[in-house]
Each structure stands twice: as C-alpha cells, then as structure tokens.
Amino acid sequence: MFQFPRLEFDPSADALREEVRGFLADELQSGGFTPAADCWVSAADPEFSRKMGARGWLGMTWPKEFGGHDRPVAHRFVVTEEMLAAGAPVAAHWIADRQTGSHILRYGTQEQKQTILPRIAAGECFTAIGMSEPQAGSDLAAIKTSARRTDNGWVLSGRKIWSTGAHFSHYMIVLARTSPAEGRNRQVGLSQFLVDLSLPGIDISGIRDLGGTPHFNETLFDNVELPEDALLGTEGNGWAQCMGELALERSGPERFLTSLVVLEKALPLIGAHADARRAVEVGSILANLRVLRRMSLGVAEMLERGESPATAACVVKEMGNRLENDIVQRLRGMLAGIPRHAWPAGFDVLLREAILHLPSNTLRGGTTEILRGIIAREMGMR
Ligand SMILES: Cc1cc2nc3c(=O)[nH]c(=O)nc-3n(C[C@H](O)[C@H](O)[C@H](O)COP(=O)(O)OP(=O)(O)OC[C@H]3O[C@@H](n4cnc5c(N)ncnc54)[C@H](O)[C@@H]3O)c2cc1C
Structure with missing residues (x-):
C-alpha cells in the first residue's frame, strides 16, 4: 500500500492510520470491495458506509451531542487519505460527511442537527x-x-x-x-x-x-x-452560505488523490523497471503530493476554526486537479516499454476508469478557469 508520511504535527493520528489500514486490508481480502479510481464519486456501497459509521469514522470532528466524535481534523484527514489511496467504496456517504453535515452544523436549526447529523455519522443518511x-x-x-x-x-x-x-x-x-x-x-x-x-x-x-x-x-x-x-x-x-459550502467541497484530499490508487497499484511494476526517467517522475509526483497535503490540511484547520477560506480552497482544488490528472498522464508515460502481460491483474480496468474520469476532475465543484478567476480577483485583478 502507498506509504503516506506520518503527520508529524499530530502523532496521535498514527495509531488511527494503522487501524484504518488494517480494516481496509481485511475488507479487501474478504472481497468486500474492488479498488476503484474516482471512488468518492463512482463507488457507492451503503453497507461499507455503515461499517465506517460503526467504527466512528464519519462525522469525526462534529460534537458528540450530534452523533459526532469530537476528534481533531488530522484524524478525519487520515481516514480520508487512506480510503482514497485504497480506492474504497466511499461515495454513498462522501458528500454528507464532507460538507452537508458540517454545513448543517453551522447553519442548521437545533432540530435539523438532532435529526440528521447522527444519521449521517452512522452512515445511514446520504445527501x-x-x-x-x-x-x-x-x-x-x-x-x-x-x-x-x-x-x-x-x-x-x-x-x-x-x-x-x-x-x-x-x-x-x-x-x-x-x-x-x-x-x-x-x-x-x-x-x-x-x-x-x-x-x-x-x-x-x-x-x-x-x-x-x-x-x-x-x-x-x-x-x-x-x-x-x-x-x-x-x-x-x-449565496454566502453556498460559498462556505464550496470551501468545504473544494479543499479536501479527494481534490488531488483521486488517481492515487492507480499509481499505488503501478508502483511495484514501475519499481521492477526502475530507471532514471521513471524515478524522476515518481519523485516529482510525490513532492507535489506532500505540498498539496499540507495545504489541504491547512484549509481543513481554518474551516475547523470557523473561518471561510474560500480562496485558499480554490488554490488547493486548482493545483490538486492538475496533479491528479498529471499522475495518470505521467503514469502512461512510465508504463511505455513495459509489456502489458506484466501488468497486475485488473490494472487495465483501473487505468481505463481513471482516464475516463479525468475530464470531470477539472469541472466538478467549479471549473479550473473559474477557480483561477477567483484567485486572480483576490490578488486585485478585476
Ligand atoms: C462529475 C461531476 C459531478 C458534479 N456534481 C455536481 C453536484 O453534485 N451538484 C451540482 O450542483 N453540480 C455538480 N456538477 C456540476 C459542476 O459544478 C458544473 O459542471 C461546473 O460548475 C461547470 O458548469 P457547467 O457545466 O454549466 O459549464 P459552464 O459554466 O457552461 O462552463 C463551460 C466552460 O466554459 C468555461 N467558462 C465558463 N465561464 C467562464 C468564465 N467566466 N471565464 C472563463 N471560462 C469560463 C468553464 O471553465 C468551462 O470550461 C458536477 C459536474 C461534474 C462533471
């Protein structure tokens, strides 16, 4: 599995990461899911969502009184990263856990919070x-x-x-x-x-x-x-509420990790055919991933403090979408010269899925052109 560097600033997340990886390994081994590219949009399995809810991995940062778990944003970040890296079937609960729940927490009435948030956190309510x-x-x-x-x-x-x-x-x-x-x-x-x-x-x-x-x-x-x-x-x-919701929508790890599962599956193969060109490509991707990860976590922390980092979220999405598309294109280059029969089982399907989803990365949640316009305006351009 892809080895994310530990979150140096929050070592308490390390044990959680191991727990999540263990869960995913068991699920994979028992045939609970087949890894999918773009899993947070196209791989929905309500049963898997309920299992995550039962483990306390949904609504992680919300208050306990609304079914949440009062955990730090770094913990939610770890679960999100691991699910994406594994290509797990998380689409059923993704929007509810990522944005609707937090949005209701901020703007909802007491009754809306009490009736809906615990169900989202249990993996039983999707939005x-x-x-x-x-x-x-x-x-x-x-x-x-x-x-x-x-x-x-x-x-x-x-x-x-x-x-x-x-x-x-x-x-x-x-x-x-x-x-x-x-x-x-x-x-x-x-x-x-x-x-x-x-x-x-x-x-x-x-x-x-x-x-x-x-x-x-x-x-x-x-x-x-x-x-x-x-x-x-x-x-x-x-309008103002929508902009707050978009900040939640645009800044998470899914904006740069959509294609990671494909890279992760290919890494042993690339490693077996290592050369200077491939090493430079992998190194460059990983360097970018580390930077984006820090930026994304920074935005998550701002959101947690009740700020509305709309432009910072646009920066994560703009750069992240470019990287996730780049990962697939560079991977195709790295695979050139490696015979197809050496590819791992099922890899061709995963790669095809990833390629077909590339165009949507830069459209959904606001197009790249629109994000660039917002960022430029913040810098004083009219
Ligand atoms: C996979 C996927 C999932 C989605 N999920 C949802 C969802 O759950 N809920 C939801 O509400 N929407 C969803 N969307 C819609 C998405 O938000 C819109 O597609 C997006 O905002 C672009 O709008 P549009 O399709 O009308 O394109 P248009 O706005 O017509 O844009 C067409 C092209 O023109 C460019 N363009 C437009 N205006 C400008 C400008 N002022 N300056 C420069 N270029 C410009 C755009 O960048 C784009 O390249 C989803 C889209 C996709 C692809």
Whole structure:
C-alpha cells in the first residue's frame, strides 16, 4: 500500500492510520470491495458506509451531542487519505460527511442537527448538492429554481442537474431564488433548502458520464411543498452560505488523490523497471503530493476554526486537479516499454476508469478557469 508520511504535527493520528489500514486490508481480502479510481464519486456501497459509521469514522470532528466524535481534523484527514489511496467504496456517504453535515452544523436549526447529523455519522443518511442547473453552472447566480412562501412553508419549483448521488440520497441542499435580484446583483435573493428527496413532486433521473456510469442526476421539482423548517440558515443568505459550502467541497484530499490508487497499484511494476526517467517522475509526483497535503490540511484547520477560506480552497482544488490528472498522464508515460502481460491483474480496468474520469476532475465543484478567476480577483485583478 502507498506509504503516506506520518503527520508529524499530530502523532496521535498514527495509531488511527494503522487501524484504518488494517480494516481496509481485511475488507479487501474478504472481497468486500474492488479498488476503484474516482471512488468518492463512482463507488457507492451503503453497507461499507455503515461499517465506517460503526467504527466512528464519519462525522469525526462534529460534537458528540450530534452523533459526532469530537476528534481533531488530522484524524478525519487520515481516514480520508487512506480510503482514497485504497480506492474504497466511499461515495454513498462522501458528500454528507464532507460538507452537508458540517454545513448543517453551522447553519442548521437545533432540530435539523438532532435529526440528521447522527444519521449521517452512522452512515445511514446520504445527501446531494443541488446547485447547478442547465443554464447555471459557472454562472451559479443565474439559477431559475425558485421557492415561494405559502401559509405552511414553501413551494419549490425548478430543475437541478449533475447532482452526484441524488438517486440514493435522502436529502439535497437546494439553492433557490426566494426574492428577485437587486438589479444586476443576482447574488441577492437566494436561499438554501434542506429538501427531503422522498417528497411528492420530485423526479430524479440518472445521467451517464463518459465511462457510462450514472453517478450524477437531473432532479425535477414540480411544485414541491416544503415545510417551513426546510429553510437552511437565513432567507436571502443563500449565496454566502453556498460559498462556505464550496470551501468545504473544494479543499479536501479527494481534490488531488483521486488517481492515487492507480499509481499505488503501478508502483511495484514501475519499481521492477526502475530507471532514471521513471524515478524522476515518481519523485516529482510525490513532492507535489506532500505540498498539496499540507495545504489541504491547512484549509481543513481554518474551516475547523470557523473561518471561510474560500480562496485558499480554490488554490488547493486548482493545483490538486492538475496533479491528479498529471499522475495518470505521467503514469502512461512510465508504463511505455513495459509489456502489458506484466501488468497486475485488473490494472487495465483501473487505468481505463481513471482516464475516463479525468475530464470531470477539472469541472466538478467549479471549473479550473473559474477557480483561477477567483484567485486572480483576490490578488486585485478585476
Ligand atoms: C462529475 C461531476 C459531478 C458534479 N456534481 C455536481 C453536484 O453534485 N451538484 C451540482 O450542483 N453540480 C455538480 N456538477 C456540476 C459542476 O459544478 C458544473 O459542471 C461546473 O460548475 C461547470 O458548469 P457547467 O457545466 O454549466 O459549464 P459552464 O459554466 O457552461 O462552463 C463551460 C466552460 O466554459 C468555461 N467558462 C465558463 N465561464 C467562464 C468564465 N467566466 N471565464 C472563463 N471560462 C469560463 C468553464 O471553465 C468551462 O470550461 C458536477 C459536474 C461534474 C462533471
């Protein structure tokens, strides 16, 4: 298995890393899963999520009163790294554990926290992101989905697209317009809703990606009646809340480790055919991984302190996506000259999957061009 250097600043995480590696080795040996590239998006296994919940590896940093475990961010980081490096089937709970739970913790009512967070931490409640629409991706403020007040709550109408895992999720956080924009300022008048996906009037249909996997969806909301308390946070504060949610979404190790499982499987083979060119390639990848890892952990610590490091998260994602795509392309170069029959069993499938997922790395969660624009603006460019 890929040997991550220990987290020097938190040696308490070392024992946890061994525990996670032991669990993964047992699961692999018993046929519990087949390693997958891009596992956090395309490999969903609710049973595996429940096993993680039972071990206390979901909602790790949340308070105990909401089913969490009050552990430091470095511990969650270790579990995340090991799961990604193993290509484990973590997609079912990924969004709920990574962002929805923390978002509810920050903006939710006491009741939302009490009813939903313990279920997420147990690996029994999954969630989806309802931001993008057919005409509103990069230009998110152009969304048309609307929620209008009624005597009993809200009526939600519109269409969301590309929502990862919506087909198995229990809730979706939907960004909707609740009042008109103020002239050209379209970020005004938006609100977030915590929508129970079992409500009448919701229709979810799968969309296949380049490799044929239907991991994301189109969701139609046809006059869906929402209770008053479906509002998440403050009415009209949806844009600011969304930006906070995106900081959670953009900065984790999954933004640079998606392809690591492929490298990990290839390393013994590359090692058996070691030469100066291959050594330089591997060394360069590992150097970049170490830097990104420190940056990502730094953002996680800022989030934990209640800060909103939106631009720092963009930097991690921009650099991380380039690296994870680079890993696969460089690997193809390193494999040149090594006969196919020497490849480990199943490696061709893993490599093919990784190649087919490359285009989505720089699109999902905000495109590279958009991230660069945000970073440049922070430096004073208009
Ligand atoms: C695998 C995957 C999973 C996803 N999961 C989710 C999800 O769970 N929930 C969700 O809400 N959305 C999800 N998305 C949608 C994703 O956030 C959008 O695809 C992304 O924001 C881009 O929007 P778009 O597809 O409408 O492309 P567009 O915004 O139309 O962009 C098309 C191209 O134009 C470029 N471009 C656009 N505007 C500018 C500009 N101002 N300057 C420079 N270049 C620009 C973009 O960089 C891009 O290359 C997912 C997407 C993918 C691929």
